Amino acid sequence: MIKNLIFDFGDIFINLDKPATARELERLGITDFTPEMVEKNQAYEKGLMTTEAFVDFYHNQFPNTTKASLIDAWNAILLDFPKYRLEFIQQLAKDKKYRLLLLSNTNDLHISWIQHDWGTELYNEFAACFEQFYLSHEINLRKPDANIYEFVLRENDLKASETLFIDDTAENTDSAANLGIHVWNLIPGEEDVVDLFTHKKSLF
Template sequence: MENIKNIIFDYGNVIFEINFKRTQDALLQLGIANSTEFYGHRNQNPIFDDFEMAGVSSEEFRAEIRNAANNQNLTNQQIDEAWNSLLIGVSANNHDVLLATKKKYRTFLLSNNNEIHYDWIIKHIKERYNINNYDDFFEKAYFSQIMKLRKPNVNIFEQVIKENNLNAAETLFIDDSPQHIEGAKKAGLHTLLMDVHPEKLEDFLKEKGIL
């Protein structure tokens, strides 16, 4: 792509495969009858937004799940396993793809995340790939629970732009969520909607003229 010098990547279903239905089914098994309305790709109970911005702790999050399931006997392990069932793993050779992209552009990660998912992901990449974190793959990795901001709010994009002295007109944002794309556009960023499986990330970037 012409004039693009910087790329901000989303994580879930761009680099790392996730499956919302798995968690919806798992929450249903915990006793949350309206699990598809309670948690989804585009709409969800406010507890999830709060958790992603560290507005509630992991313990407070688990307490809300117990309340929603009307079952105070659910264990932390049961709740965490249901919540983490969303997470599949890093697809194909995506770490190599990120390193190749980093050679051509300033690259950043911007993920709506939370403490329970983050801990699972770090454990996963350590055990499977012997990677401790994402410091080597991006100039900087941003996570919503640390920033206490989340996509699609424009202020999260503006903070990444300001902290790294980025020119928005030279910066591309890639995400699989249309609502996040709209937030990035409000911050003046170029955008691409990731509409293929994350295992196709390399093909997607080549097709768009990025690699």
């Protein structure tokens, strides 16, 4: 029996244009991610680099860019937040049938953009729906590493067998499933989180 619901953020609640950042970076002359760049990206997502150091790294690698253009490219992935999804999670929170947690790989640039785009009131309304609001750059862990799921289970005294994790990336749900957590690898554009109880009705 499912008692706990852990939600991803991007392409679960907020819509993403995943190719957008690569497309915008290509316009700036950045056509490929080197191993060092991938390492920096992951470090930044874990909060192991400041935003200033992260942007400086790319600016030093590609001096023909501007810092503003790099930031805009990095945030190009972020789109809209449909109101019906907010209403869905607010109703779940109101019903109090499940413990609700959010677990997202994100970074300071993205969250700052979201807070500005949504406004403080809407952002706080959304965050208040969750018992825990875990962002990778704040807890220094990232999916799909097993230790991030172990951390969430341990910190909240959750049983994997009573927990469902919803994420749009198969690598992330596969990792969680290896720990005995029930998963829904949601396919954006084909499935929607508001259909949770129809799509995964066998678990409820």
